[in-house]
Amino acid sequence: MFRLNNTIRIQGRRLYSTYEHLSAGKQALISHSGIYPKGFRASGVAALIKKNKNKDIALVVSELPCSGAAVFTTNKFQAAPVIVSKETLAQNKEALYAVVTNSGCANAVTGAQGLTDAKKMRSVMDELVQHPLSSLTMSTGVIGQNLPMDKIESGIREAYKCLSAEHDGGWMNAAEAYMTTDTFPKLRSGEFGLQGSKFRMAGIAKGAGMIHPNMATLLGFMVTDAYVKPELLQKALTYAVDRSFNSISIDGDMSTNDTISVLANGGSDVRIETEGSDYEEFRDRLTAFAVELAQLVVRDGEGATKFVTLHIKGGETFESAKKAASHISTSMLVKTALYGKDANWGRICASLGHSGIDIDPTKVSVTFVPTDGSNRLNLMVKGEPEKVDEDRASEILEMEDLIIEVDLGLGESETKFWTCDLTHEYVTINGDYRS
């Protein structure tokens, strides 16, 4: 077993200074400290995979064996690290030790060489933690290019030397190494009571484009020092991801690399070994935690100026409500109207009507709910358009945060879905991503 190493070795320049150009609202989303799960250390280094020399290799390593679970993209072009991590979990759900991640190159659609490279990433990590088949691998970045394996291998070895249990130098570096087009690192941690004791969770997510998950999503991991039996951990993760990372959309494109994993190392006294109220409390805590991370991804949506909560109510089922939310959240016309602060609610109806779920147009209501607590604004009530006060609509659309409530009027099911607007900046970023 390796020793805890709190030495902070920062690779390359610290990125903090580059966040100063962000809005105050976005700066407030950056974590500056945290209570982290016991027995985990993290690091992030610059291995020069990225042209801009920012950090691009992240490790999280546990000193104790972890139960593990993950959800993966359902894209049929599954990236090599997805295939390899699935294989790892199929053989080992009880004694995992590490998650190794690189940004800058997705190792997706890379044919046979890609698989070889992803396995090599795993074996380098396995060798360092001295446990075979104990590492999950993730990659993010440009599709269709092979990993620079010399940089990857030396980067992993360097990052391993830099592991730290601290916020600065450890976790924050890892979060920075996850970034691609992200404008800020997405790191969260917290401590929670359960079974008369306490446990902790930490998580990192990345993603600002190619975000529209289904079954699984973008790149992220969560770790906890609770012990959770592998099958319960998988069940809780699936539940949580369905209501968090699978309930966000930036641009409707689903990545080839989407992966969310969770490791539970039992470093605390909290133990979840059977279903029941303790399991449910853990699951709901994990869900709330995942929602917080997922919302950070939307807040950093490429070029986004708005954070929009679609609250679909009155659905016949959770699934149909979610399908409607997912469809509306990808409508270019809805998203450009939000950008233009235009209360063009007819586009919301047009998108809902095209979503594929059963609706009765004469029962549908659409409302803007301002996030400052002021009065709601009805746009359509049971299929009949309201005389909309355009000045009031503009007032609400000026706010960065907006809730759009769509009541289907059919049942009791509801869901929340988070999305952003479609802006000139999105087109600029994605018209010129590779260069």
Added chain:
Amino acid sequence: MFRLNNTIRIQGRRLYSTYEHLSAGKQALISHSGIYPKGFRASGVAALIKKNKNKDIALVVSELPCSGAAVFTTNKFQAAPVIVSKETLAQNKEALYAVVTNSGCANAVTGAQGLTDAKKMRSVMDELVQHPLSSLTMSTGVIGQNLPMDKIESGIREAYKCLSAEHDGGWMNAAEAYMTTDTFPKLRSGEFGLQGSKFRMAGIAKGAGMIHPNMATLLGFMVTDAYVKPELLQKALTYAVDRSFNSISIDGDMSTNDTISVLANGGSDVRIETEGSDYEEFRDRLTAFAVELAQLVVRDGEGATKFVTLHIKGGETFESAKKAASHISTSMLVKTALYGKDANWGRICASLGHSGIDIDPTKVSVTFVPTDGSNRLNLMVKGEPEKVDEDRASEILEMEDLIIEVDLGLGESETKFWTCDLTHEYVTINGDYRS
């Protein structure tokens, strides 16, 4: 029966002069003359529904009874004119006389009042042609606002007085009155041989945004002076639309108003009353004609700088090939890469993998086919990425027209789908559509 009236009364200013700012390529798409089907007259007037005072009421009227067929949007929020035109066709497929269209207001999501208004449009037209239930109605423009019925009614009466069988003053005015965010009128006509005789077709389409049909599409009509039995006309139209208007996408949003109708008045000697080679020739001619009109819509895609043909080959079925094409054509990441002239073909694979069809990633090939006849550029061959000559890729991506060939390697089915890029201008147009 009303008399043929060739008097041209032009309402408001002629729009031709405003097309001078268009690129030479787009100006070349504007029809300046045509041979039109016998017995049809058309007109377009400005009834001041549009704030900009451009033409907004279009009529096409036949002096002979027409067999009629149509395909409509499958959006569950069906606009009032869609509901009313379906009702008309359910009762009368044999003796239709007119299509009346307004732009500037879609009469969609307008509740009970909307239905009353669409029926009133029909009855005003029916009264003018002196045949009950003989008019199809279409509306396009902003959703969620009621029609200004006084302007609509006087506009229809005025347009009726202006009907003409000529290109200028008749058909061209009608095509202009179809425009919303369109930058040029979409009018086509032609004369074709069949059964040792000749028949003619003419058609008008509109649409530049909210374009991603399914089963039916945008707004357009075709007329012919062949006689075609109603059930064969519907069959031919469904076949044609599936391969034309249903094979285009601009922004992935499906309108509440999509309608394509066809009227056949038998003014020529060509008669199609049974299936067989004559029917098939007519059907294929109608399909080619519809493809031409549909391509005009994509050429005028809001803000578009590229005209892209997605050629999906090697599919197991026509349906699966089309599903893949439809999905790729709506990917914001694919479309922004095309705008940025970035050969980021990994995004094409990611989108294909998310399209929902069965694929085998190791059999998929992706190729850029330049439209100037120069050499093809392989990007991926049977799942393995090629070493791409980026200079050559840039050369191909500089061209306005591009063919992307995706070979699924699974079967013999193929389809072509037409789409455009996603640009800053698209965001500008749709961030501020209503004002």
